[in-house]
Amino acid sequence: MKVSFLNGGFFDRLETLSLHLRRELTGYYGGKHPIRQYGQTIEFADYRNYELGDDIRRIDWNLYARLRKYFLKLYTDERQMHVRIFLDCSASMGIDPQKADYALGFAAALGFLAVQNNDKVSFHFLKNGIAVDPFGLIVGKNAFFGAVGEFERITFGGEADFAENIPKIPDEGTNDGLSALISDFLNENDWQKALDYLVFKKRQTLVCQILGGEDLRPSYSGRLELVDSEGYGPGDARNLNLRVGRPMLDRYGQEIAAYIQEIGGICASKGAAFLSAGTDLPIERALFGGLTRCGLIV
């Protein structure tokens, strides 16, 4: 599958942006995200009294000349962020090729924003009840573009179970970056458990809901057997026999809006950022506008 959004122009427009984290980061590796701890950067932060054992090279001798007291000059510290992207690769995301492209574009954009700030990024594709991490930890643009080049080979199918798979990913990092859930959230899986887990891990979380045109404004009508794309086919309990008319479509429009709002409310209550985008909106507008509103890019 050729991902239509993943081209040079798309990434060029992201060059000027960077991810902004509202949380403190832990970790050992230096990066570009300032933290409240003092470190070894060149950016001055504060003074403190010299204490026995401190490195005398860090004493501000100018100040000693004026005040005859020893003060140490403190500098800010910066950490590297780990951006984890959990992409729903279930059948519901693949049923509409534009929606799949959109989701992959979102994932690639977030990954790009991470690597261009010297952050680490990892992609986790969830489908058929398991989470697959085919690229491992990606640092640097070369590795990133190598991975993005492989996006074309990603297939969609089966079910994605965030609640079951995310906690099982062997990654013990806590308070170390951003986790993004990208899905349409049109299945009955309990994705909130996954969100709870990420919040527990003190990671900043972004929930991206990608909806296709048919998801937002169905074009079908009449007497229909609506088959859930993630179901087992005829006879699945998720299927519905419906007589779809104009009034029902209006009610659907109201309900999908309420559903989006409800997801947003849940995310807000758990301190997660939420972004809902329809594929009929240009991806740049959805990305820049959405992430800006969430305060995730500066």
Place this chain on the structure above:
Amino acid sequence: MGFLGLIAIAALFAVYLIRPQYKKRVISGTVVWKRVLLREKKRRPMFDHIFLFLLQALVLTIFAAGLAQPRLYSPKVLLEDAEYILVLDVSASMRARSLTDGTTRFGRAVDAAKEEIDGLFSESSEGTVSLIVADGDPAYLFSDLKKEDRAEIFGMLDALSCTLEECDLKGAAELAGKRLDDNPYAKIFLFTDTAYGNLGTAVKVVDVSDAAREQNVAVLGCNVGRQDNQYLFELIFGAYGNVSVKRNVSLDIKGADNGQGPRDLHLEVPVTFAVDENDPAHEQIVRVPVFATDEAFGGQEDWFFETYEGMEISIPDLGDSIPEDDRYFVYGGVRDAVAVEYWSMKPKIFWQYGFNNLANNMGATRAISFREIYRDQAMQAANHGYDLYIFEHSVPPEILEAGLPKDGVVLLADPDETLSQTSLGLSVKETVSLGKLTPCTGSGHPLLRYMEPERIGLTEYKRLSASEDPFFETVLSVNGDPVILVKNTPSAKLVVMPFSINMSDFYGDQFQIFLYNLLDCFMPLTLQKNDFVVGERAALSCKGESIEVSCGELSETLSEFPAEYPFRSPGTYVFTTHFGLPKEDEIRMAYVHAPASESALFPAPGFRVVLDNRELSAQSGTDLFLWFAAAALVLMAAEWWIHYRYIL
């Protein structure tokens, strides 16, 4: 009713089982739609919930009520003892007259009915009276008349008279019994001349017979047989009631013929009619054998007749109850004469053999004579005077000259080119040789009745030019070509068989049946018998255009056949067949007499029905099960629709 109930239940199940056809549509997920439905369910007005619940409760209630066999009772039920249904026997036996005061049973029955009616009207001003006339076909004369109609009721009763036929008293009682379904308290009065007992609590039998003062003598019948090659008549008489006399019964034989010409004979036979006085209601059957050689037939012991046209048996007037049954006629000496002329260039034995067989088997009803003419004989073929003309191979020159006969059926077998010289519009085109025996195909024409056309095989036949005459029907065909053609109109009766019997296996039983059908189709017997009783219907067939039926002053002409003729009164009926051809009319006679069962004044009860007054029960009133089932069906459909409207 139970079956209808089953159908209703099946229909209810069908309503639930029938599901609309849904088109499949794969979508990302049905979560939002489920939320829509959930919200819809919550949004549904409380009224709908209640309405649905009420509907379902109502359906269950109706089911339960339906199981209780609901019935509807009309307000008439409340009028206890206020509805009388009178059943009046008007059969011939009701004519029996009392020897003392001269009153008839029927008169006494009418008086008794009037008495009951007055009794009802004096007790109940709302009482109603209905009357069923129990003749051969019982029906209500009037229904639900009230006190203010008394004069009209009595007028109708006075205008009634007895018939001479048997009555269907059982049918009349059952007809009256149907009223009990509407009004279980109705009372049925049966005015008859037999002491019926135990007909049920709803029925009061009024026996108007008077065995001690009534009498009747009747000729019940006459068996005609042969003994020692002579006719033996067994005369059967019946005596009933208070009778003890000796009379000379007259026998008048018309047209008795011993081969020397017909003559009329008269015989007086002494018969004693005496019923045991101690049992006046008992009957006496007298059987008197009379031989044709009886010296009374002219006093010639060695003289006996071979045929006769008819015989009248009559009892001298005794002043008994039913004078109509004192005479009896026997007809039957006349058989249908069928004269057959067979002309052939090479005569086949099949024809003569076939007709001889028919003559033997149908001798009782038909007198078949067969005349065979060879071409080489000096005798010429006649074109009139026969009932069936068979011209084989060729049409005789004298017939071509004089024209085809018009007074009978003409059968042209295996015709040659002379066919085109007739006025039929047919000609032989070619001779078709089939090489092997090929089975024929038959139509449903009566000429093939009882036959199996596929069993008739031909090896050769003659293909005819198509006839423009629309009256020609194809009866039998082979390979699509007709091999038996028939034209049956009042002016022409024709059968064309363009094949030689020698070139077929059309002989034996199939050929014999064909000859039988030929007579039956074109010359059916006018009457199948000539002895009927009043009320019976005679099946009439016609050989010609019409049949004129006459009896005394009665005269009627029938022109559509087969027909049924009902006999309403006793007597000798003459059936004259008009042919509309230069042919003499055919006359047949039948005698219609009063039924023997009616001559017996004191018959034993001949039927049994039980008609009980009953309390309001499952059997009275109108059964409402069907209505309940229909209501349940409608409510179920409504419930289903409301459910469907929201859920589907």
